[in-house]
Amino acid sequence: MIKLYGLGFSFNVSKVRYCLNHLGLKYEWVQTNPIAGENKAPEYLDVSPTGKIPAIDIDGFKLFESNAINRYLAVVNNSSLYPQDAKKRAVIDAWMDYASIHVGQAVGRVLFNRVFAPMTGQKSDQESVRVGLEFLDKYFPILEKQLSANPYLAGKEFSLADINLLAVLDPCELSQISIDQYPSINKWRAGLKAQPFYQKCYKDYTQFVQEMMNAKAGK
Ligand SMILES: N[C@@H](CCC(=O)N[C@@H](CS)C(=O)NCC(=O)O)C(=O)O
Structure with a gap:
């Protein structure tokens, strides 16, 4: 279990x-x-x-x-999400790290200060938001380049790297982080969000969190 x-x-x-x-x-x-x-x-x-x-x-x-x-x-589970081949694994690891350490931390700064700090009565740090957005302006073009040249983040195959980045980008709309100007990221993201593994969790992450916040506020 x-x-x-x-x-x-x-x-x-x-x-x-x-x-x-x-x-x-x-x-x-x-x-x-x-x-x-x-x-x-x-x-x-x-x-x-x-x-x-x-x-x-x-x-x-x-x-x-x-x-x-x-x-x-x-x-x-011997899954192709993280294949046995050492080079394939290393490339997946590299993109997983990039998504978590760089993109995820920057999204997290903006999400916390724009959404969760106000929601939980904590002080928002606007300088942290500015820094997070500045980092994302550097990171998104790198992801766009990778996804315009490849169907998936680590190359030809869907992998843990895609799962990682997909989750990290979920809070963008809620945090008013715009990715509209990156067509390859959007195409890749829309394709994955339509899949059952995603839909089983949420129809839409933004709507899910807004409903959670309304329930907390007794609306
Ligand atoms: N590197 C960790 C990060 C986990 C993390 O930061 N979780 C947050 C929620 S997204 C948390 O538990 N925060 C509560 C706390 O730190 O007390 C992972 O990938 O699992």
Whole structure:
């Protein structure tokens, strides 16, 4: 039995859900809400020592960090999402890292300060938003170039790198990060968002978070 700990708004959690769905794996969804401090509970820290979401528990094997989780799931299921070939893996790793470390952190800055800080009564840092957008202005053209030359982020095959970037870009509309000017990113993204592994999680991420925020505000 696979248990997945997290909350639907987190793009790091979405990464793992997309991977599980794509692999056709059933899982028990253990909603763990960091806004309510549930990630600091001792039982959760036993699963994820960093207190971050997501984490998984597969028959007692506990693992945190979304990319480590997805690699593990793909490897044990012998999936083409993360093929055996060392060079193919290395290229997938490179794009996974780029999506997480660079694009994801920049999107996260804007998302936090424009959406979650106001939502949770924390102070917004507009300088952090400016820096995040400045980084994205450098990163998006690199992704556009890669996706105009290849159907998928790491080349010809759909892989964990695509799952990673797809999830990282989910909050763009909600955070008013414009990617309209990048046709190849948009085409690639629209194609993947139409697929069952994505649709099983959300029809639309922005609508999902807005409904969550309205429910919290009692609207
Ligand atoms: N590198 C981690 C990042 C996880 C992460 O930052 N999770 C956020 C939600 S998106 C979280 O748990 N925040 C709560 C906290 O840090 O207390 C991963 O990829 O799993």
